[in-house]
Amino acid sequence: MRKFDLTLLILAAVTLTALFYAVFLVVPNERTMGFVQKIFYIHVPCAWVAFLAFGVTGWKGFRFLQTRDMSHDISASASAEVGLVFVSLVLITGPLWAKPVWGIYWTWDLRLTTTFVLWLLFVAYMVLRRSIEDPERRATLSAVVGLIGFLDVPVVYLANRVKATQHPAPVVGGSDDSGLATGFALTFTLGLIAITLVYFILYRLRRDVARLEVATENEIVDRMRSQGASS
Amino acid sequence: MSSWALIGAVLSRDLRAEWRRRETVLTIVLFALLTVLTFVFSFDPARHPRELVLPGTLWTAFFFAGMLGLNRSAARDQADGVLTGIAMSPADRGWLYVAKIISHFVFMAVGETVVLLLSIVWYDLRSEHLTGMFFLVLLLGTIGFLAVGNVFVVIGQKSRLQEVMLPVLLLPVLSPLILGLVEATAIILASGPRGDLISWLQLIIAFDILFLGVGFLLYGQTLED
Amino acid sequence: MTTNFWWLFAAYAVVWVALIGYAGVLHGRLRKAERDLEILKQSPRS
Numbered sequence: 001m002r003k004f005d006l007t008l009l010i011l012a013a014v015t016l017t018a019l020f021y022a023v024f025l026v027v028p029n030e031r032t033m034g035f036v037q038k039i040f041y042i043h044v045p046c047a048w049v050a051f052l053a054f055g056v057t058g059w060k061g062f063r064f065l066q067t068r069d070m071s072h073d074i075s076a077s078a079s080a081e082v083g084l085v086f087v088s089l090v091l092i093t094g095p096l097w098a099k100p101v102w103g104i105y106w107t108w109d110l111r112l113t114t115t116f117v118l119w120l121l122f123v124a125y126m127v128l129r130r131s132i133e134d135p136e137r138r139a140t141l142s143a144v145v146g147l148i149g150f151l152d153v154p155v156v157y158l159a160n161r162v163k164a165t166q167h168p169a170p171v172v173g174g175s176d177d178s179g180l181a182t183g184f185a186l187t188f189t190l191g192l193i194a195i196t197l198v199y200f201i202l203y204r205l206r207r208d209v210a211r212l213e214v215a216t217e218n219e220i221v222d223r224m225r226s227q228g229a230s231s
Numbered sequence: 232m233s234s235w236a237l238i239g240a241v242l243s244r245d246l247r248a249e250w251r252r253r254e255t256v257l258t259i260v261l262f263a264l265l266t267v268l269t270f271v272f273s274f275d276p277a278r279h280p281r282e283l284v285l286p287g288t289l290w291t292a293f294f295f296a297g298m299l300g301l302n303r304s305a306a307r308d309q310a311d312g313v314l315t316g317i318a319m320s321p322a323d324r325g326w327l328y329v330a331k332i333i334s335h336f337v338f339m340a341v342g343e344t345v346v347l348l349l350s351i352v353w354y355d356l357r358s359e360h361l362t363g364m365f366f367l368v369l370l371l372g373t374i375g376f377l378a379v380g381n382v383f384v385v386i387g388q389k390s391r392l393q394e395v396m397l398p399v400l401l402l403p404v405l406s407p408l409i410l411g412l413v414e415a416t417a418i419i420l421a422s423g424p425r426g427d428l429i430s431w432l433q434l435i436i437a438f439d440i441l442f443l444g445v446g447f448l449l450y451g452q453t454l455e456d
Numbered sequence: 457m458t459t460n461f462w463w464l465f466a467a468y469a470v471v472w473v474a475l476i477g478y479a480g481v482l483h484g485r486l487r488k489a490e491r492d493l494e495i496l497k498q499s500p501r502s
Contacts, residue, residue, distance in 0.1 A: 038464055092470055093467040097467065131392045132389065144449050148442070151445060155441065159408075159410045166427050198475060205486065206482055216493045
């Protein structure tokens, strides 16, 4: 394993251990929501990371359209797959938090709606990629979709915020960022760092897999071509 | 070829072809009607207030019919070999995009008119509802739909899933626009206080400008083969 | 408050099983891809 990846792995292990210690042994139970609130320390970082992942996908797609360098496309798709995992986790842990605290699994509030649309965008991107055979065409078309999707996310957020201001409703997942006491904020930051590190590790891993698979493909094609030429 | 000439050429070609066969317009009108009919059965207009049901009904009908229309005409273009036929520089492809939006706007306008006429009968839509603001929202919404739709329909046709791909790509991206349009239309139809309308209009206009610009720049990428 | 423990446990479990499981799957694919490429490169170009 390369030194950089090993360093990332060690850092992640350390921060995750520290996180668990902080979450379960140090930070007190939140006043209104109690014990279940502790999910917040990985739920919210997963959401932030999902948005980060989509940003990477959009950016790498843009770089591909600029340079036509396939390595950007490989990065874009790797980030999309990992991002899909994280956004799915957000959508699973969210209801698991909401039900015991608020009595309902789901509501179409600002954050949940935006996250759900993000999930749909990830899925659309992946479905598109799976349905185009030619690598060059797949890279180009998914870059366009990734870019448009990425630009759409802030619009989705804004639209739902206008809706929230005009039709005020109880905010599910409540006051997780209002008046965060030091203990909470520190633990939250720890969680953010830990989950981001995990994302990077998974992203690099996924990218390496893709690169090797592409290299194997190219090797096969290469050999078939030289075989054809010599016969 | 100047950009105006190009737009004019593509536009006249598309409109004349459509006048001959009328496939796209027929698809849009038919499907929009059927969608409204489904909503009539789903939400009895006698028991559900117009302001609640009609905005969602209208925009769902327009957008679903619009997607079928886009798919139909893009498939037709593919079959006729139209998009590859025109030799174009990369810069010109943006103008092709503009022409496509205009021609489809015409097709959708026909469908929307028919639906509105029917809504006058089925939902007791009155002249006091059909204000300038109402038509402005209609215009902006259709443009926003076509701005993204025209890019995605070409992409969809080039995938294995073809027609199925368009809704999968389009509906998530369009969701903020749909939200804004339905809310704005509801405010207009309720003929109550208009204060909130400005925010929604700003959102819709911002959406249109953003995605018209992005579509103009990226459309050429979808055509390359 | 302790009755909510199982919800919390479930949530954390889902997250870690998913992430570690995914990492494991990727790791397996990486090993396989490395092996395949090695085998391919070793074999003679007939």
